[in-house]
Amino acid sequence: MRSRQTESTDPAFLNEKTARKQAERQLLQEALAGGLQAEPIAWTPGNATVIAPALLASPRLQLRPWTDADRDPFAAMTADTEVMRHFPAPLSRAQSDAWIDRMSRKIEERGWGFWAMDYLAEGAAPQFAGFTGLHIPDPEFPCGPCVEVGWRLAQRFWGLGLATEAARLSLRAGFESLGLQEIVAMTTLRNTRSRAVMQRLGMQESPADEFDHWAYPADSPERRCCIYRLSRARWSADPQQHRS
Numbered sequence: 001m002r003s004r005q006t007e008s009t010d011p012a013f014l015n016e017k018t019a020r021k022q023a024e025r026q027l028l029q030e031a032l033a034g035g036l037q038a039e040p041i042a043w044t045p046g047n048a049t050v051i052a053p054a055l056l057a058s059p060r061l062q063l064r065p066w067t068d069a070d071r072d073p074f075a076a077m078t079a080d081t082e083v084m085r086h087f088p089a090p091l092s093r094a095q096s097d098a099w100i101d102r103m104s105r106k107i108e109e110r111g112w113g114f115w116a117m118d119y120l121a122e123g124a125a126p127q128f129a130g131f132t133g134l135h136i137p138d139p140e141f142p143c144g145p146c147v148e149v150g151w152r153l154a155q156r157f158w159g160l161g162l163a164t165e166a167a168r169l170s171l172r173a174g175f176e177s178l179g180l181q182e183i184v185a186m187t188t189l190r191n192t193r194s195r196a197v198m199q200r201l202g203m204q205e206s207p208a209d210e211f212d213h214w215a216y217p218a219d220s221p222e223r224r225c226c227i228y229r230l231s232r233a234r235w236s237a238d239p240q241q242h243r244s
């Protein structure tokens with residue numbers, strides 16, 4: 001992973017590229033601190049800014065806050081070695097529960113995050129299918145500070161186009177409600193399924209941002225990761241991306 005250099009706050013010492021990057025970072029940090037405008041909804045506790053429910057639903061999917069009923073199916077999904085093939089390791093039950101707790105706190109604090117995802121099969125009760133949503137990753141990632149879109153689905157929901165559909169809901173929420181100027185996605189170079197979803201979303205790979213992820217062993221073939229980017233302007237110019 002590339003190192004970061006301390007940037008001077010004196011404009012006299014900043015070149016145009018660095019100044020632009022610093023300005024964009026400041027705007028993002030201000031937005032993430034609470035300057036985002038969105039409609040409050042009943043199912044999120046507290047006074048967090050949240051996303052209007054209509055932006056988190058399609059005929060086949062509903063994105064929502066986590067509940068205790070999600071713990072068993074999420075634990076089964078994250079213990080599945082095929083689902084977790086491109087991650088450092090499957091999760092234990094304790095790790096799985098702790099992950100849900102962290103994501104729930106972030107949604108309560110911000111009003112958005114990685115939401116639980118229900119599959120709405122016609123004539124059937126909603127089925128927990130996985131998660132998708134928006135997240136602020138570690139600022140030490142090459143793309144940081146940034147907001148990423150991410151997803152993970154249980155195996156039996158693969159091949160139905162749900163990851164792309166759910167990610168489009170998340171992108172729409174990020175661009176329309178949160179007013180973000182860019183959303184990124186990241187995965188290992190070997191994760192061709194997720195990379196295909198990123199391409200279908202209209203995201204563009206950024207080869208200059210490739211990095212070795214520190215969570216993987218040094219000799220792991222999954223260690224090398226890539227980053228895809230999608231600007232608000234590019235998303236707005238493609239009507240297909242506005243439809244789930």
